[in-house]
Amino acid sequence: MTFDDMNELVEKYVPLVNSDIYDVVKGAPEELYNASLHLIKAGGKRLRPLVVLATARALGGVDAEARAIPLASAVEIFHNFTLVHDDIMDNDDFRRGVPTVHKVYGVPLAITAGDLMFSLSFASILRSLEKGLDEEYVIKAVQALTEASRKVAEGQGYDMLFERSWNVDAEDYLRMIYLKTGALVEASAKLGAIAAKAKDEVIETMGEYGRLVGLAFQIRDDILGVFGDPSKTGKPVYSDLRRGKKTILALKAASSNEKVKELLIDIFNGDSSEEKLKEAAEAIKSTGALDYAQGLANSYSRLAVEKLDMLKASGLIVDEKAYRALRDLAVFSAQREK
């Protein structure tokens, strides 16, 4: 698949959203604002703004798309805030090919930059008032970001607590990634529907679409973290195994076989020779964990497409290109190579 409609909209949206974000993340002290822009400037997929803007356009046409820009910036600023704080917590040195914010500016300024970005994401939501979004919908937008921000923090909490335990099953893991990753994509789709002044049921249906895309995307991320091609992902081979990340692959493989579990524990405790890493990757395949995870991603992806098609069947889609881009994204989430 080539995902032409999705790629066309991404190309249109990235400069729009970037320039809007630079309008919001602007102020003094300069060093704090530079720290806040550091990762945003380094790139990123702008997946969440795509969801916001394409949803707004699919349901409300180009007027809704224009109204949705401050909402798209809000979720991207929020997403980058979470990366700044996550990098501190994980003590990561690099992201998007540049040193992380706390490596450049120090931990205290990086914590504060994250807090500032959190605040600016709400400021960006409120700018939709000036874009002509009614108060009723602005409140819905604030509610959507507030709810997502709570879930993201809870998901981050679970993620850290899971690091200490192997007593985590697939259900626990899926709830965690829904909170940590899915909830913000869910909010992105809701925000797009809100910008289109959609009915509550439609906002909820798009939220479901976002949740499913977010889950497919994260599970595919877990797969690429072990089996991804380093020349495409930009990450070292077996990177999630080296980092000791308890992804769905590791959890599923460990739960199916005591020997595999011991192997993974060894690796996660630091004994990560190339040989052991290769053995673990093979075990993840042989236990069926890889097929299980890809199957999950595929079914979330299919369900997401169904949500869109329900809206289409109800005559609620007013823009074919945006609709096809959202369909593309649902498929891409589960199949992407990078």
Next chain:
Amino acid sequence: MTFDDMNELVEKYVPLVNSDIYDVVKGAPEELYNASLHLIKAGGKRLRPLVVLATARALGGVDAEARAIPLASAVEIFHNFTLVHDDIMDNDDFRRGVPTVHKVYGVPLAITAGDLMFSLSFASILRSLEKGLDEEYVIKAVQALTEASRKVAEGQGYDMLFERSWNVDAEDYLRMIYLKTGALVEASAKLGAIAAKAKDEVIETMGEYGRLVGLAFQIRDDILGVFGDPSKTGKPVYSDLRRGKKTILALKAASSNEKVKELLIDIFNGDSSEEKLKEAAEAIKSTGALDYAQGLANSYSRLAVEKLDMLKASGLIVDEKAYRALRDLAVFSAQREK
């Protein structure tokens, strides 16, 4: 002065606000929520909720006071979030007589607990919808907290940058403490006026009151940090000098006399014998820095009272007790011993 009206309302409000906060800061994972409640449970003055609730009552009576409770909880939760992150950045071990959140739960969970509390402060604002506050005013409330949260982050940024430099004058310092401390008290007073459905000019006037009280409070805090009685403040004698805090006292004293500046630089670089500390405290008095700072606090306090009296003269005060409590607070801010 005995501040009877203020103390009476504080006694009424503290249990109300605490119980409301416990309704908001509730969820899973348990350890994350425990970390979020850790400092809130340890006490604190609940100064900001007092400003919210007494303002609402002064301008709108007991109905407005009841509507204001989720807004009062919001500012207190937000304030505690800033303490959690500040303690990490300052690497402080104790606050309110208990170990800080990151000392008990580790830095990663403490960062996340702060982020969760940030989110929950917005969630608490949104609960005012259920209390019957109109959408128009709910948006004003979200705007007030958003604006304050941005300023607090900027103020924290300036505070950290100032640590590296002596090239900071009184004006820079006052802007910094307005952002870091004043802005949230300003927002608290605005939120009270918003709960009372006051006109925009009245909301702004109360915001001014809050800003002035916040400034007086912080300058008095700086004074108590050097000259406070340890048996009342609960902090060691000369605590801000030992900690190398560039308060208005240190900046003013250093700028008036090169020898005093050298003495302070020595102390802040770690050479803090009792003798040197005493000498520095004397120098802060002899250079007039103490009188200057107390004079500033007094004039902010007087100006805050004038704002209230303007509203009273316009017939906008509907509750005498709440009005007197706000007057008490303005005076207390500049004169308190703890």
